[in-house]
Amino acid sequence: MRALSRLFGLLLLGLLGGLVLLSSCETARTSKANDEAKQMQDLSNAAGASLLGIAGSRQVMRLDHQGEVQYKIPQSAVAAALIRQLHDGTVIDQVQVRAAPGSDAKQPVYYLIGLGHRNGGFRAIAIPLHGTDDSTYYLIPTAGRYIITGVGCRTCYFDFEAGHIIGTTCEDNSGGSSCSLQVLNANQVFTGSRPAAPPQKKRR
Incomplete structure (x- = not known):
């Protein structure tokens, strides 16, 4: 009877360990997916920000x-x-x-x-x-x-x-x-800068 009880305890311990490992893997998988989604969102935000004026676009x-x-x-x-x-x-x-x-x-x-x-x-x-x-x-x-x-x-x-x-x-x-x-080529209409003024002719 003791042997049966001990065997049942080992099986229960193994089952709990498996659940913990599975939960850990799922958490890691979810975290990785979230990281990838965040990276994609960051790239999307960067592209949008570029058009919205950071790079001189308007x-x-x-x-x-x-x-x-x-x-x-x-x-x-x-x-x-x-x-x-x-x-x-x-x-x-x-x-x-x-x-x-x-x-x-x-x-x-x-x-x-x-x-x-x-x-x-x-x-x-x-x-x-x-x-x-x-x-x-x-x-x-x-x-x-x-x-x-x-x-x-x-x-x-x-x-x-x-x-x-x-x-x-x-x-x-x-x-x-x-x-x-x-x-x-190119333009500086909304970059906040302008081309240098043409050189002035020297008066004699």
Whole structure:
């Protein structure tokens, strides 16, 4: 009888030990899963934070249910930022966001465009926006700049092909009127810094 009781006690002890080990493994598995989920969330948060301004990106606009542009930054503030970006005496007096002709209708390419003048000549700057799945569009620092300078031309237009800017056209093609397009990498519109001023010519 004692032997039977002792055997039963050993079996019970083994069973309890197994339950403790199983519980420990399950806890470790749950902890690992939680760690992996946290790492994924941290990566997601970092990516979102990058778009939301840490890397100089800024939400510019969002499309509503009717596909209308809803500006997230006052256009006057955008115009001032574009003036700081150009930093050459250009005055931007009109800001707009337009879908690029020829871009995919399901995922259209939108450009932030500033129109203005410098020393009486036409000036314009266009920067492509980065779109997300929820129809929100950001200006990111790696986006290139397309800058038009008009000479004797009242209005210049950006020429598009398949959603991309490929050139410029003068409204009035009469003699002496022209528009030139300059393409530059990246931008500093919302980074809080601006390019250095051009060197001043020394007076003799």
